[in-house]
Amino acid sequence: xxxxxxQLINGLTxxxxxxxxxxxxxxxxGIVGMINFAHGEIYMIGAFIALIAFALLAQIGVTSVAAALxxxxxxxxxxxxxxxWSVERVAYRPLRRSFRLAPLISAIGMSILLQNLVQxxxxxxxxxxxxxxRGGFTLMEENGFAVTLSILxxxxxxxxxxxxxxxxxxxxxTSLGRAQRACEQDRLMAELVGVNTDRAISLTFxxxxxxxxxxxxxxxxxxxxxxFFIGFLAGLKAFTAAVLGGIGSIPGAMLGGLIIGLxxxxxxxxxxxxxxxxxAFALLILxxxxxxxxxxxxxxxxxx
Amino acid sequence: MASPSYxxxxxxxxxxxxxxxxxxxxxxxxxxGFRLPDGGAITLGFRPMWVVVAxxxxxxxxxxxxxxxxxxxxxxxxxxxxxxxxxxxxAVAPYGxxxxxxxxxxxxxxxxxxxxxxxxxDLATLVLIYVMLGAGLNIVVGLAGLLDLGYVAFYAVGAYTxxxxxxxxGLSFWMCLPIAGFLAAAAGLALGFPVLRLRGDYLAIVTLGxxxxxxxxxxxxxxxxxxxxxxxxxxxxxxxxxxxTGAARLSFLYFIILALAAVTMLFAARIxxxxxxxxxxxxxxxxxxxxxxxxNPTTIKLSAFAVGAxxxxxxxxxxxxxxGFVSPASFTFMESAIILAIxxxxxxxxxxxxxxxxxxxxxxxxxxxxxxxxxxLLFGAAMVLIMIWRPQGLVAxxxxxVRLAGRRS
Numbered sequence: 058x059x060x061x062x063x064q065l066i067n068g069l070t071x072x073x074x075x076x077x078x079x080x081x082x083x084x085x086x087g088i089v090g091m092i093n094f095a096h097g098e099i100y101m102i103g104a105f106i107a108l109i110a111f112a113l114l115a116q117i118g119v120t121s122v123a124a125a126l127x128x129x130x131x132x133x134x135x136x137x138x139x140x141x142w143s144v145e146r147v148a149y150r151p152l153r154r155s156f157r158l159a160p161l162i163s164a165i166g167m168s169i170l171l172q173n174l175v176q177x178x179x180x181x182x183x184x185x186x187x188x189x190x191r192g193g194f195t196l197m198e199e200n201g202f203a204v205t206l207s208i209l210x211x212x213x214x215x216x217x218x219x220x221x222x223x224x225x226x227x228x229x230x231t232s233l234g235r236a237q238r239a240c241e242q243d244r245l246m247a248e249l250v251g252v253n254t255d256r257a258i259s260l261t262f263x264x265x266x267x268x269x270x271x272x273x274x275x276x277x278x279x280x281x282x283x284x285f286f287i288g289f290l291a292g293l294k295a296f297t298a299a300v301l302g303g304i305g306s307i308p309g310a311m312l313g314g315l316i317i318g319l320x321x322x323x324x325x326x327x328x329x330x331x332x333x334x335x336x337a338f339a340l341l342i343l344x345x346x347x348x349x350x351x352x353x354x355x356x357x358x359x360x361x
Numbered sequence: 362m363a364s365p366s367y368x369x370x371x372x373x374x375x376x377x378x379x380x381x382x383x384x385x386x387x388x389x390x391x392x393x394g395f396r397l398p399d400g401g402a403i404t405l406g407f408r409p410m411w412v413v414v415a416x417x418x419x420x421x422x423x424x425x426x427x428x429x430x431x432x433x434x435x436x437x438x439x440x441x442x443x444x445x446x447x448x449x450x451x452a453v454a455p456y457g458x459x460x461x462x463x464x465x466x467x468x469x470x471x472x473x474x475x476x477x478x479x480x481x482x483d484l485a486t487l488v489l490i491y492v493m494l495g496a497g498l499n500i501v502v503g504l505a506g507l508l509d510l511g512y513v514a515f516y517a518v519g520a521y522t523x524x525x526x527x528x529x530x531g532l533s534f535w536m537c538l539p540i541a542g543f544l545a546a547a548a549g550l551a552l553g554f555p556v557l558r559l560r561g562d563y564l565a566i567v568t569l570g571x572x573x574x575x576x577x578x579x580x581x582x583x584x585x586x587x588x589x590x591x592x593x594x595x596x597x598x599x600x601x602x603x604x605x606t607g608a609a610r611l612s613f614l615y616f617i618i619l620a621l622a623a624v625t626m627l628f629a630a631r632i633x634x635x636x637x638x639x640x641x642x643x644x645x646x647x648x649x650x651x652x653x654x655x656x657n658p659t660t661i662k663l664s665a666f667a668v669g670a671x672x673x674x675x676x677x678x679x680x681x682x683x684x685g686f687v688s689p690a691s692f693t694f695m696e697s698a699i700i701l702a703i704x705x706x707x708x709x710x711x712x713x714x715x716x717x718x719x720x721x722x723x724x725x726x727x728x729x730x731x732x733x734x735x736x737x738l739l740f741g742a743a744m745v746l747i748m749i750w751r752p753q754g755l756v757a758x759x760x761x762x763v764r765l766a767g768r769r770s
Contacts, residue, residue, distance in 0.1 A: 162701070175392060332577065
């Protein structure tokens with residue numbers, strides 16, 4: 058029981074990170090109907106920028122962990138958003154009227170490009186960060202096994218929740234968000250009534266990238282190990298989460314992220330850990346067979 | 362962006378290029394400007410020059426693009442790559458068959474020609490493997506319009522089939538070849554059956570996930586596959602019990618893959634005009650129309666999937682025989698991406714384009730060996746640029762093989 062509870066806590070933390078990345082997939086799919094294959098790389102770039110920002114702050118002598126964390130979050134979100142914006146501008150916008158597979162192939166190219174760009178610029182070796190936030194609480198003890206909830210896990214879950222709610226409010230309440238939702242429902246119609254659709258699409262990519270950047274910061278804090286290849290698997294899993302929750306639905310992406318995180322950590326705990334990555338894909342295939350619209354998705358009606 | 366034609370607007374150009382340079386600065390500052398240390402230490406490297414170079418290069422590039430757009434330097438002239446291609450194509454089109462035949466003759470004679478050295482033979486074999494893989498994937502992506510990002514999984518199935526059967530049971534290459542094709546096709550059916558009801562993009566991701574699953578299983582199923590160490594000492598094919606070694610082995614392998622690739626190409630060319638080939642193309646063009654005409658999309662897609670997978674399996678068996686060694690490292694997503702790039706660059710559905718694209722993608726990295734680090738980076742950039750400038754592929758584009766007289770869509 059204690060072991061299970063511990064896995065639950067770990068899974069929730071992991072799930073929060075996947076959920077953040079999944080929102081980017083789901084929003085982009087909602088508005089332009091394409092899988093932003095490079096989104097996993099954006100998250101990886103976020104993690105690298107976060108590491109650089111931490112290192113820079115340490116060098117200029119910032120000692121307060123809370124201040125450092127806040128600065129790193131803001132800086133990483135800004136710089137990573139620039140990447141998200143540029144990727145859309147360079148690789149996807151010229152292809153809006155192209156054939157169906159063109160944006161996806163371009164996205165695959167972009168993903169390979171970004172991955173290798175980071176490898177060339179930062180080297181292929183693993184980058185590490187010593188643990189910054191230590192300590193935690195022991196929730197319960199059973200047969201000598203202590204269930205701990207670390208402060209770091211609390212920080213991750215709280216930050217994630219706050220940011221998700223913030224962005225959900227941005228989409229729900231502001232005029233920018235309204236334009237974004239209008240484009241999602243009917244791009245042509247939105248354009249006809251005066252919505253700047255290019256800007257709305259750019260905004261979607263920027264928000265997606267900013268949330269992926271947060272996920273990058275969190276993963277740097279949580280695991281402390283980053284290399285240029287982390288975007289691929291994380292991207293796939295986050296996409297699975299987005300599909301699981303129902304693509305196009307933001308609450309669905311969060312829910313899907315949590316389920317994927319829990320599945321993964323419980324699988325690793327009770328079943329052969331080497332196959333935990335298989336679990337996510339198997340789950341994806343199962344969902345698509347039995348419930349292609351996802352848990353919270355709307356059924357898609359195809360018109361001739 | 363509409364702009365007054367032939368207007369000299371240096372201010373506007375400068376503004377445009379400055380804006381782009383500003384964005385380039387933001388992009389380059391963290392990742393190019395700083396270098397994280399390897400290992401645990403926290404001393405950042407600082408490289409201001411890299412940022413400057415990147416920003417200046419982007420500024421100049423954007424300025425030139427803007428000048429070109431407003432002054433129409435490329436307009437009206439025939440110096441663009443695209444028009445060069447179409448001119449060249451129009452010029453050689455009447456001799457298409459002769460060129461194809463002489464190319465085939467050249468390829469058959471390659472081992473006895475003076476430049477048929479070990480290295481050229483080796484490279485030619487490699488190119489032909491990719492031609493075969495490309496032709497197989499072309500059936501799935503080009504003809505049937507199903508984006509398969511996990512094609513390498515079927516390649517792996519074929520390779521491991523031969524490796525395991527020959528090492529454990531001593532079966533010969535010629536026995537294993539059909540088995541490998543059959544098992545790969547079965548894997549294609551097994552994957553295709555549940556997922557082919559999905560829309561294009563979902564299908565792409567699921568196939569990608571399948572490819573990764575196969576690789577993870579290959580790595581972790583130690584007792585069967587040897588894990589990351591792979592399987593070594595896979596025997597070379599024999600001809601009626603005849604063993605080949607050294608240069609003769611190389612030529613023999615080359616002829617096998619030449620025959621396999623030729624059969625695949627011929628099959629792909631001829632299947633277009635059969636009922637199933639037409640059904641694939643029809644399905645690619647409009648699934649709903651197909652359904653209303655009484656075609657069953659699932660079985661048609663399944664057949665495309667299985668046939669494509671079969672060719673990957675055959676190529677995989679050959680790959681294992683040629684290398685004498687297989688490991689999961691040969692079957693990564695990059696491999697799938699390269700095969701897909703061959704199909705896309707070749708202009709989905711085109712045969713000559715396919716051979717050309719396979720040659721370019723396999724030989725270019727060999728030529729630019731010294732820039733190994735930048736290789737994949739340029740590869741990714743090329744994929745994006747080609748989609749933007751020539752989405753119909755470098756060489757040719759095949760329209761549906763059969764269409765009603767006088768109707769162009």
